[in-house]
Amino acid sequence: MNLPVDTAKLQNEMDTLAGFTQVEQTGRKGERAVTRVVFTDDDMRARAWLKSLYEDAGLAVREDAVGNTFARWIGSEPDLPAVGTGSHTDAIPHAGMYDGTLGVLGGLEAIRAMQRAGVKPRRSIELVMFTSEEPTRFGIGCLGSRLLAGTLDPARADALLDKDELPLRQVREAAGFAGDLTQVKLPADYYSAWAELHIEQGPLLECDGLQIGVVTHIAAPASYRFTIEGFGGHAGALLMPHRRDALCAAAEIILAVEHAALATAAIDTVATVGTVKVHPGAVNSVPSRVDLELDVRDTDPDRRDTVMAQVRKAIADVQERRGVTVREEEVNADAPATSSRAIVASIEKACESLGLSHRRMVSRAYHDSLFVARIAPVAMIFVPCRGGVSHRPDEFATVEAMTDGVRVLAETLRDLAG
Ligand code: GLV
Ligand code: MN
Ligand code: MN
Numbered sequence: 001m002n003l004p005v006d007t008a009k010l011q012n013e014m015d016t017l018a019g020f021t022q023v024e025q026t027g028r029k030g031e032r033a034v035t036r037v038v039f040t041d042d043d044m045r046a047r048a049w050l051k052s053l054y055e056d057a058g059l060a061v062r063e064d065a066v067g068n069t070f071a072r073w074i075g076s077e078p079d080l081p082a083v084g085t086g087s088h089t090d091a092i093p094h095a096g097m098y099d100g101t102l103g104v105l106g107g108l109e110a111i112r113a114m115q116r117a118g119v120k121p122r123r124s125i126e127l128v129m130f131t132s133e134e135p136t137r138f139g140i141g142c143l144g145s146r147l148l149a150g151t152l153d154p155a156r157a158d159a160l161l162d163k164d165e166l167p168l169r170q171v172r173e174a175a176g177f178a179g180d181l182t183q184v185k186l187p188a189d190y191y192s193a194w195a196e197l198h199i200e201q202g203p204l205l206e207c208d209g210l211q212i213g214v215v216t217h218i219a220a221p222a223s224y225r226f227t228i229e230g231f232g233g234h235a236g237a238l239l240m241p242h243r244r245d246a247l248c249a250a251a252e253i254i255l256a257v258e259h260a261a262l263a264t265a266a267i268d269t270v271a272t273v274g275t276v277k278v279h280p281g282a283v284n285s286v287p288s289r290v291d292l293e294l295d296v297r298d299t300d301p302d303r304r305d306t307v308m309a310q311v312r313k314a315i316a317d318v319q320e321r322r323g324v325t326v327r328e329e330e331v332n333a334d335a336p337a338t339s340s341r342a343i344v345a346s347i348e349k350a351c352e353s354l355g356l357s358h359r360r361m362v363s364r365a366y367h368d369s370l371f372v373a374r375i376a377p378v379a380m381i382f383v384p385c386r387g388g389v390s391h392r393p394d395e396f397a398t399v400e401a402m403t404d405g406v407r408v409l410a411e412t413l414r415d416l417a418g
Pocket of ligand 2 (some may be wrong): 092099134391
């Protein structure tokens with residue numbers, strides 16, 4: 001039986017969620033600039049609204065100490081490990097309205113579609129909204145799912161500083177999440193299975209004219225901070241032969257990163273310096289210090305390590321030639337995740353029964369599922385997004401694509417929940 005997905009409700013809720021943002025909407029049809037940083041007023045308003053939707057659907061809601069929010073549809077055998085689904089609703093600065101949000105609102109609509117159809121799941125089905133999948137505020141992605149999986153030390157997490165030097169502990173307490181972070185980790189038998197719905201964030205499905213991507217692997221992400229200390233001074237008086245300009249050194253390092261990623265000649269290697277902070281940041285002052293954040297990913301973590309080895313060699317050379325010092329801090333260097341064959345098969349079976357075209361694929365973006373995979377069998381369902389564009393205001397998925405994804409998710413959850 002085809003589960004009745006309410007397409008209009010889904011689109012309407014996606015639009016409403018997009019309204020909780022720190023940036024004015026762009027106004028162009030289908031394009032919304034969304035900035036929703038964890039524990040800001042917009043995030044808190046979005047959380048409150050989401051909880052009201054969960055309650056309307058009769059779900060039992062709980063929140064943990066880092067603000068991960070769990071909405072449970074209780075099954076007929078509530079003591080069995082649950083089947084999980086979910087994603088995130090935070091958004092990087094000037095982002096789109098689909099990244100993460102589809103996995104939360106689509107997960108909710110999948111549950112409601114099953115409820116409408118009178119499905120009575122044996123296992124409970126739990127929808128999770130993870131705190132801070134995006135690294136914007138605390139510098140590390142998947143904060144909530146890392147803690148849930150026990151891969152991030154709670155004391156280290158609580159000490160993470162945001163851009164205003166406020167520790168996570170203080171920020172989360174101010175947002176009303178005052179509990180002990182050691183309680184966030186879930187036991188390995190908490191979920192029997194997990195499936196996350198997400199936009200593809202790449203162009204392959206659209207190029208191939210396919211409706212569903214079935215994720216078999218999630219690439220291995222890593223990120224690093226570099227602090228480059230040079231010698232600053234007056235932009236007029238400090239003569240060129242005497243300079244140790246930290247920004248010029250940083251420019252060389254950024255190009256070395258690009259060179260190292262290209263040098264692997266593998267299409268799966270990517271490396272990005274996405275933030276540059278210049279001190280003191282005045283046009284008439286020679287930069288004395290620069291902070292860089294580097295994101296490097298690969299499907300092959302050994303190859304990712306060779307990129308970093310080459311970057312470090314280039315940094316040693318820059319230090320020597322330019323008389324600067326460079327400090328490196330590893331933020332995270334994660335292993336890739338492999339999907340469960342059984343859940344992949346369940347998703348493919350759902351696609352077949354719904355008559356939706358599909359292919360297997362690797363996720364080059366990271367997702368909370370990367371960490372849920374440490375404690376449960378997982379897989380992911382991708383739907384196409386226009387031009388493969390993501391982390392931009394013009395990110396766009398059609399309501400038909402979203403609906404296809406919700407249908408596949410609902411069938412998969414029904415199958416996994418028994
Ligand atoms: C998630 O937002 C990622 O950067 O892959
Ligand atoms: Mn994202
Ligand atoms: Mn995402």
